[in-house]
Amino acid sequence: xxxxxxxxxxxxxxxxxxxxxxxxxxxxxxxxxxxxxxxxxxxxxxxxxxxxxxxxxxxxxxxxxxxxxxxxxxxxxxxxxxxxxxxxxxxxxxxxxxxxxxxxxxxxxxxxxxxxxxxxxxxxxxxxxxxxxxxxxxxxxxxxxxxxxxxxxxxxxxxxxxxxxxxxxxxxxxxxxxxxxxxxxxxxxxxxxxxxxxxxxxxxxxxxxxxxxxxxxxxxxxxxxxxxxxxxxxxxxxxxxxxxxxxxxxxxxxxxxxxxxxxxxxxxxxxxxxxxxxxxxxxxxxxxxxxxxxxxxxxxxxxxxxxxxxxxxxxxxxxxxxxxxxxxxxxxxxxxxxxxxxxxxxxxxxxxxxxxxxxxxxxxxxxxxxxxxxxxxxxxxxxxxxxxxxxxxxxxxxxxxxxxxxxxxxxxxxxxxxxxxxxxxxx
Numbered sequence: 001x002x003x004x005x006x007x008x009x010x011x012x013x014x015x016x017x018x019x020x021x022x023x024x025x026x027x028x029x030x031x032x033x034x035x036x037x038x039x040x041x042x043x044x045x046x047x048x049x050x051x052x053x054x055x056x057x058x059x060x061x062x063x064x065x066x067x068x069x070x071x072x073x074x075x076x077x078x079x080x081x082x083x084x085x086x087x088x089x090x091x092x093x094x095x096x097x098x099x100x101x102x103x104x105x106x107x108x109x110x111x112x113x114x115x116x117x118x119x120x121x122x123x124x125x126x127x128x129x130x131x132x133x134x135x136x137x138x139x140x141x142x143x144x145x146x147x148x149x150x151x152x153x154x155x156x157x158x159x160x161x162x163x164x165x166x167x168x169x170x171x172x173x174x175x176x177x178x179x180x181x182x183x184x185x186x187x188x189x190x191x192x193x194x195x196x197x198x199x200x201x202x203x204x205x206x207x208x209x210x211x212x213x214x215x216x217x218x219x220x221x222x223x224x225x226x227x228x229x230x231x232x233x234x235x236x237x238x239x240x241x242x243x244x245x246x247x248x249x250x251x252x253x254x255x256x257x258x259x260x261x262x263x264x265x266x267x268x269x270x271x272x273x274x275x276x277x278x279x280x281x282x283x284x285x286x287x288x289x290x291x292x293x294x295x296x297x298x299x300x301x302x303x304x305x306x307x308x309x310x311x312x313x314x315x316x317x318x319x320x321x322x323x324x325x326x327x328x329x330x331x332x333x334x335x336x337x338x339x340x341x342x343x344x345x346x347x348x349x350x351x352x353x354x355x356x357x358x359x360x361x362x363x364x365x366x367x368x369x370x371x372x373x374x375x376x377x378x379x380x381x382x383x384x385x386x387x388x389x390x391x392x393x394x395x396x397x398x399x400x401x402x403x404x405x406x407x408x409x410x411x412x413x414x415x416x417x418x419x420x421x422x423x424x425x426x427x
Contacts, residue, residue, distance in 0.1 A: 026273070026299050026322065026352050026364065027133045027152065031074040031108050032056065032126075034422035037387030038343030038373015039331025043291025045279035046222065046231030050383075050424045051112035054126035057220035057233040057279070058160035058172030061122040065426055067115045072385070072422035078103035078414070080135065080363050082398075085410035087142050092191035092200040093406070099141030102363075103416075106134055119164070126158040130178070130235075131272055137360070139205070144187040145405035147360040148205070152182045154272075158218070172220035178238050178272070181211040184361075190252055192404040198252055208307060208315075210244025210268060231279040237301060238272040246307070246315055259313075266315055268307045273298040289333040291345070299352035300324045318359075322352040329369070343373040343387065351394075358398045363412040365396040373420075382425045391416035 031037065033052035036044045047053075048060025051070040080102040089095040114124040136149045160174030184207070191202040216238040223230045247263040255261055277295040284290055299322040306317040331345030347369035353362055373387025393414035401407040 026297070026302070026325070027131055028273075028275075028297060029108055029129055029132050031076065031418065031420060032110055032128050032130070033070065033112075033385075034072040034074065034373070034387050034420035035375065035385040035424075037074070037389055037418065037420045038345060038371055038385075039291050039333065040329045040345030040347040040369040040371040040389060042293045042329035042331035042345045042347065043231075043279045043281045044293060045220065045233040045277045046229040046281035047279070047289075047291060048222065048229075048231075050385075050422075051114040051124065052110065052126070052422075054112045054114065054124045054158060054160050054174065055110075055128055055130075056277070057222060057231045058124065058174045058218065059162050059170040059220040059222040060231065061114045061124050061160065061162035061172065062120075062164045062170040063222070064114055064116075064122070067427040068113070068424060069427075070110075070112045070422060070424040072110045072420060074108045074418055074420040076106045076108060077417045078106075078135075079416070081413045082141075082143070082360070082363075082408075083411050083413060084142065087409045088407045089142070090145050090189045090192060090404060090406035092196055093145075093189060093203065094201065095406075096140045096142040096144060097138060099137035099143060102135040102137050104134060104136065106132070108132065121164075122162040124160045124162070126156070126160065126174075128156050128158070129154050130156050131180070135361075139187060142406070143360040143400075143408040144203075145189050146400060146402050146408060147184075147186050149183065149185040150361050151184070152180065154181075155179045160218070168224055170222040170224075172222070174218045176216040176218065176235075176238065178214045178216065179211070180214065180240055180242065180270075182242060182244075183207070183209045188248060189404045190255060194255060198255075202252060204248055204250035207247050207249070208244065208266060210242030210266065212240040212242045214238040214240045214272070216272075227283040229281040231277070231281070233277045233279070235275045237274045237298070240270045240272070242268045242270060246309075265310045266307050267310065268305060270305065271301045273301050287335050289335075291329075291331040291333070293327075293329045295327040297325050297327070297352070302352070319357065320362075321354065321357045323354065325350040325352040331371075339377050341375040343371075343375075345369070345371045347371075355397055358396060359400045360398065360408055363396050363398065363414060365394040365412075365414065367391045367393040367414075367416070381427070382423070385420075385422040385424070387418075387420045389416075389418040391418070
């Protein structure tokens with residue numbers, strides 16, 4: 001074993017890297033269709049406008065006119081630029097730059113299929129990505145010992161059913177098989193770990209990779225009251241125990257003999273949050289629909305993240321201390337004629353991250369949506385939906401210190417552009 005002190009080893013392994021770059025609370029992805037984007041996703045648990053209701057409220061499948069296939073994709077361009085406000089360098093290291101723009105283009109695809117069995121029972125399935133992140137800083141930036149790359153991908157397979165109780169009430173339920181894959185990296189300050197005995201500015205890259213399957217469910221109810229529909233929807237928590245490996249690049253001798261710096265298997269327990277929505281859809285007249293929504297997300301389950309080796313020793317432990325958050329949205333749809341419809345919406349999305357716990361992997365803050373979109377009916381059976389949204393993200397202050405990593409102090413300037421398209425065909 002190396003005689004150098006290793007008590008300041010830190011991987012900075014946190015699952016929430018997208019955070020302020022994601023489009024819903026924390027690192028949830030609300031972009032589950034293109035037809036809702038133009039309304040800023042207002043009223044999605046009540047609108048039931050196409051097969052994507054499998055995700056937002058499975059009860060809504062009972063309102064569709066027949067079997068339907070809907071395929072959509074969202075191009076997302078987040079921007080996260082750090083502005084230094086008094087950061088200090090790690091021991092025996094130079095400070096470095098501000099990291100560049102940590103956001104990059106990403107594609108979020110979705111697919112849904114709905115099929116009526118009879119006049120009461122409808123079956124459906126959805127394949128989508130309910131959570132995700134991708135950020136990457138320059139490896140020489142001043143926060144490199146806390147975060148370099150953060151990437152998390154999920155795939156959710158969601159078979160569902162809708163049952164018509166009567167002309168007023170529809171009920172829905174679904175199961176979720178959800179796969180997660182994560183890769184997170186940061187630089188390691190070998191100079192500080194060795195107490196300066198190896199010389200200044202000696203560093204390497206630490207990487208953690210892991211994956212797992214988790215299971216959950218969703219429930220929904222839809223009430224039709226004349227020209228108004230009220231939707232209630234709930235999605236359960238999904239628990240994961242990620243299994244993977246930790247690896248260290250360029251470990252110098254004699255530190256390579258240390259158990260703390262050995263490559264090897266690790267695990268981490270993570271819970272994706274539950275959510276609940278109350279949505280309203282009201283047909284003001286034959287040409288105008290009004291929509292509204294309030295959604296709760298139970299991010300308080302994300303309070304601590306600990307990475308352990310299979311021997312039980314702790315590689316890293318990060319206090320997250322997230323809070324439950326709320327999202328509020330309103331929207332309007334104007335049906336110009338039989339072929340064209342136009343949408344608009346605004347939303348306010350609260351951050352679950354308190355200022356005291358913000359890290360460079362989680363530059364999250366509350367954001368305001370402004371969205372526009374529309375639909376063109378290609379025929380009586382097919383429709384093309386499209387939408388665009390710009391997210392104004394509040395400036396996010398950060399004052400994050402980790403042992404041997406220096407202090408990152410300043411502000412993030414964040415914003416998001418989203419462009420979505422969808423094709424739906426009714427059989």
